[in-house]
Amino acid sequence: MILAGRAHKFSDDVNTDYIISGKYKFKTLDMKELAKHVMEDLDPDFYRKVAPGDFIVAGANFGCGSSREQAPLAIKHANVAAVLAKSFARIFYRNAINTGLPVLECDTDGIEPGDELTVDPAAGVITNRTKGTVIPAKPLPPVMIKILNDGGLAAHFRKYGGFNFD
Amino acid sequence: MGQTIIEKILSSHCGRTAHAGEIVVARLDFIMGQDGTSPLAIRAFQEMDGQAVFDPDRAALVIDHSAPSPNEGVSALHKLMREFAREKGLHLFDIGEGVCHQLVPESGRVGPGSLVIGADSHTCTYGALNAFSTGVGSTDLAAGLISGQMWFKVPETFKFVCRGTLPPGVYAKDLILFLIGDVTADGVTYMSAEYTGGAVTALSMEGRFTMANMAIEMGAKAGLMEADDKTFAWLGQFTRRQFTPVSADPDARYAKIKEYDVSSLAPQVARPHRVDNVCPVDGVAGTPVQQAVLGTCTNGRLEDLRIAAGILAGRRVHRDVRLIVAPASRRIFLQAMREGIIQTLVESGAAVVTPGCGPCVGTHNGVPSDGENVISTANRNFKGRMGNSNAFIYLASPATVAASALTGQITDPREFVKQVTA
Structure with missing residues (x-):
C-alpha cells in the first residue's frame, strides 16, 4: 500500500494531551467526535485543514504522556494516513500499530509544511515529491509488521486466538 | 553475560534467558485497567471474540479518573465497566476506593519479581516494589485479559546512582524532578530505569513510589528498584504471599550509567x-x-x-x-x-x-x-x-x-x- 498526501508539521514532544485532551476523551467512545478535537491545543484549525490521506510530521518523542489509545484512534479518524517522527514514545508506538495507524521513525528535518509526500509503510520509504528527496525509515520489528499486516492486534487475536509470531 | 533486573524478570516469565533487544512473549502476573482506558479495552475484547478473562484473580478494573462521575457520558462508560466486571468475575474498585496505582500495591497481588501491565502510563509505579510493571493501551490490555500474555521488546537499562543524603525539606519528588530535568523527557525512551544508591535506599516506600511513578516522564518503560527489608515490611501489611527479590548481576550490561550526589539538592519545580x-x-x-x-x-x-x-x-x-x-x-x-x-x-x-x-x-x-x-x-x-x-x-x-x-x-x-x- 502506497500512501500519498501533504505534510502537517509539528515540533518535538507532542504529548497525548495535545493529540486529544483528557477533557474530551473520558466522555465518549465516539472516535469521530474525538477526531474533531485532534491536535486542538497546538493548532485549533488542524481538523479542518487536514485532507484525507495527509500526514502528521513531527520531531522527537511523538505521543509522550498517557497510555490513551484514543490518541492514535483520533488521528486515524481525522483521516490522517500515517505519522512520521524522529522518534515515538513507546506506548503510543504500540497503540498505533495495534490499532492499524502506520507510524514511521525517520529524519523529518527536511520535510516542510505542505510538502507532498509518498509513503510506503511496509518498505519503510518516504519520498518527498516537493523536494525530490527519498527518506529511509527505521524498519519496524517483525512482530509489529505481523500485527500491522493482520490488520491490527484485534484482528490478529481473532485470527489466532492469541499471540502468534511463529 | 550478566542481567539487569528487567532482563531477569522478563526471562523468568518467558521461559528462557533473555537479553536487551530480544522480543519475548511473557506471562503476566497482574493486569489493571482504569476508567479512561477500560471502555475501549472492553470494545477491543469483543472485537477479539474474547470469551473469558484468562484468570479473573489476576486482573482488576478501577474507576478513579472521573470518580464520582461528573456527567452522563462518563456514567455510561462506568456502567459498561461494572457490567463487564460482573460478567467476567473481575474485581472492580469503584468510586471512593482510590487511585489505581495505590490500590494495586495495596491489594498485595504485586511484589518483587512480578510482571504487570496496566492501561495507564503511570503503571511503572510498582517498580518501587521491584516489579516490572508498565503502561499499555486498551488493545494490549484486552489481549492480556484474554491470553494472560504480552509481547515485549526486552529494553536496555539506564542506571541512576544517587549517593549522599537528601537535605531537610528536600524529598523524593525533588530528586525525581531533578533527574527528569537532567536527562529530559525522552532521555530514557525505550529503556528501563534502575534507581540505585544510598539516597534511594534511604527513601521510605512512599518516596520510592514517587520516584518509580515518574519514570515514564523520562520516556522509560519501567522505573525499578531493588527490594529490601522496607519493601517486605510494606508488603507484609497487605499479604502473606512470598516473593523472591530480583537484583541486577554485577556484570549486567547498561546502556547508560549516571551518578549524582544529592547532598546539596534544593527543592525543585x-x-x-x-x-x-x-x-x-x-x-x-x-x-x-x-x-x-x-x-x-x-x-x-x-x-x-x-x-x-x-x-x-x-x-x-x-x-x-x-x-x-x-x-x-x-x-x-x-x-x-x-x-x-x-x-x-x-x-x-x-x-x-x-x-x-x-x-x-x-x-x-x-x-x-x-x-x-x-x-x-x-x-x-x-x-x-x-x-x-x-x-x-x-x-x-x-x-x-x-x-x-x-x-x-x-x-x-x-x-x-x-x-x-x-
Whole structure:
C-alpha cells in the first residue's frame, strides 16, 4: 500500500494531551467526535485543514504522556494516513500499530509544511515529491509488521486466538 | 553475560534467558485497567471474540479518573465497566476506593519479581516494589485479559546512582524532578530505569513510589528498584504471599550509567508546560498561585499528607488560593483521619475531594480558570492537562505545595520545615 498526501508539521514532544485532551476523551467512545478535537491545543484549525490521506510530521518523542489509545484512534479518524517522527514514545508506538495507524521513525528535518509526500509503510520509504528527496525509515520489528499486516492486534487475536509470531 | 533486573524478570516469565533487544512473549502476573482506558479495552475484547478473562484473580478494573462521575457520558462508560466486571468475575474498585496505582500495591497481588501491565502510563509505579510493571493501551490490555500474555521488546537499562543524603525539606519528588530535568523527557525512551544508591535506599516506600511513578516522564518503560527489608515490611501489611527479590548481576550490561550526589539538592519545580522544564525553587519563587493540589498517584500517600499537614498546622491557606486535597486511597484517607491530618488540613482551609485522579487529569474536581497558576504534586504539567489550556501548572513536592498555599506564591518550604522540626 502506497500512501500519498501533504505534510502537517509539528515540533518535538507532542504529548497525548495535545493529540486529544483528557477533557474530551473520558466522555465518549465516539472516535469521530474525538477526531474533531485532534491536535486542538497546538493548532485549533488542524481538523479542518487536514485532507484525507495527509500526514502528521513531527520531531522527537511523538505521543509522550498517557497510555490513551484514543490518541492514535483520533488521528486515524481525522483521516490522517500515517505519522512520521524522529522518534515515538513507546506506548503510543504500540497503540498505533495495534490499532492499524502506520507510524514511521525517520529524519523529518527536511520535510516542510505542505510538502507532498509518498509513503510506503511496509518498505519503510518516504519520498518527498516537493523536494525530490527519498527518506529511509527505521524498519519496524517483525512482530509489529505481523500485527500491522493482520490488520491490527484485534484482528490478529481473532485470527489466532492469541499471540502468534511463529 | 550478566542481567539487569528487567532482563531477569522478563526471562523468568518467558521461559528462557533473555537479553536487551530480544522480543519475548511473557506471562503476566497482574493486569489493571482504569476508567479512561477500560471502555475501549472492553470494545477491543469483543472485537477479539474474547470469551473469558484468562484468570479473573489476576486482573482488576478501577474507576478513579472521573470518580464520582461528573456527567452522563462518563456514567455510561462506568456502567459498561461494572457490567463487564460482573460478567467476567473481575474485581472492580469503584468510586471512593482510590487511585489505581495505590490500590494495586495495596491489594498485595504485586511484589518483587512480578510482571504487570496496566492501561495507564503511570503503571511503572510498582517498580518501587521491584516489579516490572508498565503502561499499555486498551488493545494490549484486552489481549492480556484474554491470553494472560504480552509481547515485549526486552529494553536496555539506564542506571541512576544517587549517593549522599537528601537535605531537610528536600524529598523524593525533588530528586525525581531533578533527574527528569537532567536527562529530559525522552532521555530514557525505550529503556528501563534502575534507581540505585544510598539516597534511594534511604527513601521510605512512599518516596520510592514517587520516584518509580515518574519514570515514564523520562520516556522509560519501567522505573525499578531493588527490594529490601522496607519493601517486605510494606508488603507484609497487605499479604502473606512470598516473593523472591530480583537484583541486577554485577556484570549486567547498561546502556547508560549516571551518578549524582544529592547532598546539596534544593527543592525543585517543573515549570509549564513540560515536566523536564525543571529549576530549583529559587528560580520561580514569588510566582503567584491561585490553586494548590495535594494528592495524585505521585504524592497522595500518608507521608505526603503528613508533611503538608506539618506545614499547614495552625495556619490558614492564603485567601487567594484554593487548596484541593485528594488522598490516594480510602485506606490512606482513613489513616489520615485517625492521625488528625485531615482535621489539620481542613482547618487550614483545604477542600478535600474523593480519592481519585480528577484534579490531575482535568476531568472534574478543580479545573483552573484562564491565566491561573496552579502548583501541584502531580506528575504532568502539559498545557490543558487540568482541563484548561490557558492555565499554567507547576509541579513540586507536597512541602513546596503546602508552603506555597500558605503564602499565595511559589515558596521554598525549607523555612517552614525548620519551624516544624524545631
